[in-house]
Amino acid sequence: MASVEEISFPDAPRSELEQTIEELVERAQRVLATQGRLRSLLRANRVVIEQLDIEEVLKHIVEAAIDLVDARYGALGVIGPDGFLERFIHVGMSGELAAKVGDLPHGVGILGAVIHDAAPIRLEHLHDDPRSSGFPAHHPPMDAFLGVPIRVRDDVFGNLYLTDPAAGRFTPEDEELVSVLAATAGIAIENARLFDEVKVRERWANARAEVTAAMLSDDVDALDVIVRRVADVMDAALACVVTPEADGSLVVSAVEGALADGVRGRHFAAEGSLAGQVIASGTMLTTSGQPAGAQFESQPEVGPTLVVPLSASGTVLGALAVSRAPGEDRIPDVDINRATEFARQASVALQLVQARLDRQQLERVEDRSRIARDLHDHVIQRLFGAGLTLQAEATRTSEGSRGVILEQVNAIDAAIAEIRTVIFALSSPPAGSSALRHRVLDAVSEAGAGLPTPPRLTFDGAVDLIVPAEMVEDVVAVVRESVTNVARHARASHTDVGVQVDDDHVTIRIDDDGIGYAPGGRASGTANVAARADRLGGTYSIRSRDTGGTAVLWRVPLRTEQP
Numbered sequence: 001m002a003s004v005e006e007i008s009f010p011d012a013p014r015s016e017l018e019q020t021i022e023e024l025v026e027r028a029q030r031v032l033a034t035q036g037r038l039r040s041l042l043r044a045n046r047v048v049i050e051q052l053d054i055e056e057v058l059k060h061i062v063e064a065a066i067d068l069v070d071a072r073y074g075a076l077g078v079i080g081p082d083g084f085l086e087r088f089i090h091v092g093m094s095g096e097l098a099a100k101v102g103d104l105p106h107g108v109g110i111l112g113a114v115i116h117d118a119a120p121i122r123l124e125h126l127h128d129d130p131r132s133s134g135f136p137a138h139h140p141p142m143d144a145f146l147g148v149p150i151r152v153r154d155d156v157f158g159n160l161y162l163t164d165p166a167a168g169r170f171t172p173e174d175e176e177l178v179s180v181l182a183a184t185a186g187i188a189i190e191n192a193r194l195f196d197e198v199k200v201r202e203r204w205a206n207a208r209a210e211v212t213a214a215m216l217s218d219d220v221d222a223l224d225v226i227v228r229r230v231a232d233v234m235d236a237a238l239a240c241v242v243t244p245e246a247d248g249s250l251v252v253s254a255v256e257g258a259l260a261d262g263v264r265g266r267h268f269a270a271e272g273s274l275a276g277q278v279i280a281s282g283t284m285l286t287t288s289g290q291p292a293g294a295q296f297e298s299q300p301e302v303g304p305t306l307v308v309p310l311s312a313s314g315t316v317l318g319a320l321a322v323s324r325a326p327g328e329d330r331i332p333d334v335d336i337n338r339a340t341e342f343a344r345q346a347s348v349a350l351q352l353v354q355a356r357l358d359r360q361q362l363e364r365v366e367d368r369s370r371i372a373r374d375l376h377d378h379v380i381q382r383l384f385g386a387g388l389t390l391q392a393e394a395t396r397t398s399e400g401s402r403g404v405i406l407e408q409v410n411a412i413d414a415a416i417a418e419i420r421t422v423i424f425a426l427s428s429p430p431a432g433s434s435a436l437r438h439r440v441l442d443a444v445s446e447a448g449a450g451l452p453t454p455p456r457l458t459f460d461g462a463v464d465l466i467v468p469a470e471m472v473e474d475v476v477a478v479v480r481e482s483v484t485n486v487a488r489h490a491r492a493s494h495t496d497v498g499v500q501v502d503d504d505h506v507t508i509r510i511d512d513d514g515i516g517y518a519p520g521g522r523a524s525g526t527a528n529v530a531a532r533a534d535r536l537g538g539t540y541s542i543r544s545r546d547t548g549g550t551a552v553l554w555r556v557p558l559r560t561e562q563p
Helices: 011-048 053-069 095-099 109-117 172-215 222-233 274-281 333-396 399-426 438-450 468-491 524-534
Strands: 069-078 085-091 121-123 145-152 155-164 238-244 249-257 286-288 305-312 315-323 456-460 495-501 505-514 539-544 551-558
Touching: 053 069, 053 085, 053 155, 053 172, 053 249, 053 505, 109 121, 109 145, 109 274, 121 172, 121 222, 145 172, 155 172, 172 333, 222 238, 222 249, 222 315, 222 333, 249 274, 249 505, 274 286, 274 305, 274 315, 286 399, 305 333, 315 333, 333 399, 438 468, 438 495, 468 495, 468 505, 468 524, 524 539, 524 551
Parallel strands: 456 495
Antiparallel strands: 069 085, 069 155, 121 145, 145 155, 238 249, 238 315, 286 305, 305 315, 495 505, 505 551, 539 551
């Protein structure tokens, strides 16, 4: 049987065939790898465009970029109006490590180069680039770097930063893929922005509608609605409506927010305050924050703040102040613009509130005048007649009974004096008048609102005629501050307030039946009262009464040389 010869190929052709097959396999692998990366890019694009919430969109962009190029660390820096980073969203670094690193980057060094160049930067070794400014303490080491700008229409919104790829360096293909992702990210950010703007417009529209409804209702305080809706729409920790008083000071008329405790009704000087500046200039202003007590004693620390004027018919009626919590981001421009528009409608509400108060004041004046007439024409006459009868009877009784009757006559005289004080207080002042008697009455009524029973107020002497105009503000301020201290600290059931004027002095006495005076506590209020007395050449004292409670005495001369 003949033997079968083996088939063999020349060595050279076989080598060429093997090489061709290897090249085909390698190209096929590259195609598969490219297809895999393209699928990863499509997945990344889908993840980015699925969300409409801007915060979620920014985080998903960073996560998608890390997965796309298999990087260890990634971040997205949002560029602020000043050209530096105002926000920095990072992925890959634990919260504990980030806390140790401390302050996040602001956009200097190599990060600043990506901002200024607005073009991709790819480095094999980050520390070799002269623009690298190094890392702060506790910062993890990073080597290879890729930075790509994210554009929203024609503006650079921010930059995408990636470091430490698993392959050891970023390739041109990585740069191209991340650039494509950044283009998709720009579209997603723009959509999220538009969605947010629609939501913001809807919230402001609802706020305006609620304020309009409040203005048409007598049962709802429009100012309370204004601050409540502004605090909700702008995520504010404190929202206030501030209005000017007749004495030139400012008062917080309405307040809302987590930091609102102890703010409502507070009076403070217009000079040097943000609200005072806005009311005087008629233009809005913003600030990065204010420390506690900057405007008045109980003012909390606040973060970024916007103050806009409330004006109508060319007159500034007050100011709307909106503050975020300390440490929060600045108020966006879109919210500033919306709040300014909203303030115009709030100004109309303030006008209606003032008109409503004027109407109520007129009704109150009419009631006071009627009550004053009744007291004068009927009650005092009857008491006076009863006193005369008792005096006549005392002359015909025994010595022991006479003393008792005369004591009752004295009590009737005191009651008549108190009723006359009430009649003076109830009488309507002339139009445009700033009579001291009425201003003291208003100050006692306002400051004593927190007391269980209204303070008992008496006047002695021609208060409205003798007290100089330059001293009126001091008298009103002393009464208000002293009664406020009683309401806050004394735990009193009854309070007596007396204002006495003679030819030489003005004397204010305030007595309560509370827990007494404890020296060494917070004394800013009493220090102000003492300073006013010292400036006018008078005296001031505060002490615990022997019978319980606190006694305040403020006495200044009517004629004094002003410094």
